[in-house]
Amino acid sequence: MDKISVIVPIYNVEEYLGECIESIALQRLSCEMEVILIDDGSTDKSAIIAKEYAQGHNNIFMYSYENQGVSAARNKGLAKAKGNYIFFMDSDDILESGYIEKLYMAAKNTDADIVYAGFQIFEGNDKRTVERKVLYVPKTVTGNDWINMRINLGDSHNEIWCGLYKKSFFGDNKITFREDLELYEDIYFSYFDVLKAKKVTTVSEYGYLYRMREKSLSHNGLPGERDMKACMSILESFILEYNSLNEQEKKTLGRACYEIISMMLYYLGVSEMDCSKQYYQAIKDKKVMDVLKHSISCPKEFVKYIIFKYKTDLFYKITKK
Secondary structure (H helix, E strand, O other): OEEEEEEEEEEOOOOOOHHHHHHHHHHOOOHHHEEEEEEEEEEEEEOHHHHHHHHHOOOOOEEEEEEEEEHHHHHHHHHOOOOOOOEEEOOEEEEEEHHHHHHHHHHHOOOEEEEEEOEEEEEEEEEEOOOOOOOOOOOOOOOOOOOOOOHOOOOOOOOOOEEEEHHHHHHHHOOOOOOOOOOOOHHHHHHHHHHHHHOOEEEEOOOOEEEEOOOOOOOOOOOOOOHHHHHHHHHHHHHHHHHHOOOOHHHHHHHHHHHHHHHHHHHHHOOOOOHHHHHHHHHHHHHHHHHHHHHHOOOHHHHHHHHHHHHHHHHHHHHOO
C-alpha cells in the first residue's frame, strides 16, 4: 500500500496537540502513514509535546522553524514528505478513525489527483455537520469542472484540510502554498491551483472535526483591512494569471473573481474602514471588469455583470442574501 504523509503545521496549541496526534495514530491506515509535525516557532510547550511524540514513534517526525505562517509550514512539510498521498491537518483538530482510509480508497479507485470530503464543526461537546451538496454529485471531474460545480451549488468551502492529494499533483504542477498571504491562502489554492487537477472526486464523509476556538487566526472578530488586503492580493493574482489560461479556464477563473468580489463587498458592508473608497475603485478597475465580462456564459451571468457594473450596492445586497 502506498504511504500517506500527514502534514500538521503547529503553532501554540499545547492544549490540543496531543488529542490531534492521537486521532491520527488511531486511523485504520496509521501503519501506512508518516506524520510530519512542523513547529512554526511556537512559544508555548507545543514543540516539546511534538518532540515527545516523535521520539516515541518511528513514523512521526518533528521539525522546528522560526515563525513564518501556515503556508510556509505546509511547504516545508511537502518538501519532507515521502508518501504518494498528502493529507493536511490543523493541529487543534481531530479525526474520526476511518476518515483518511475512506479518502484513500476513493483516490485509488478513481486515480484522482484530489479527493474532497466533509467536516464537522465542534466547540466543547457541541458538534455540527457542515452539509455540502457538492459531495453528493456521483462523478469524477476535472479541476475546472469541480470549481464550476462548487460555484453552481453555492459551496463556498475552500478548506485544504478536508482533502487527500496526490503528491505528484503538487510536484508536476509546481504548486506551493502562497507564503505572502497572511490570510486566505486556501482560497487561492482552491480556485486557481485546483484548476490544474486532471481528476477530482468526492466522498460523502464527515469525520474531520474542526475545532472552533477564540484564539484561532480565522476567528478573530469582524473582518478588517487585513482581510481586504488578502482578498485584493488574490484578485490581483487572478487577473495577472488570467492570460496564461485556456478559454475554459478563463471563464472559470472569472467566475471565481465574482466569489472574491462578493467577499470583499460583504467585508466592506459589515466593517468600517477608512480606505473603503479605494477598494471600491480597485474592484471596478477596467482589467477586473474585462475579466468579469469575458466570463459571462449565460443570461443570468450577463444580468449579474450589468448589476455589478452599474448598481454595485444592489449586487452586494443580492450576494449577501
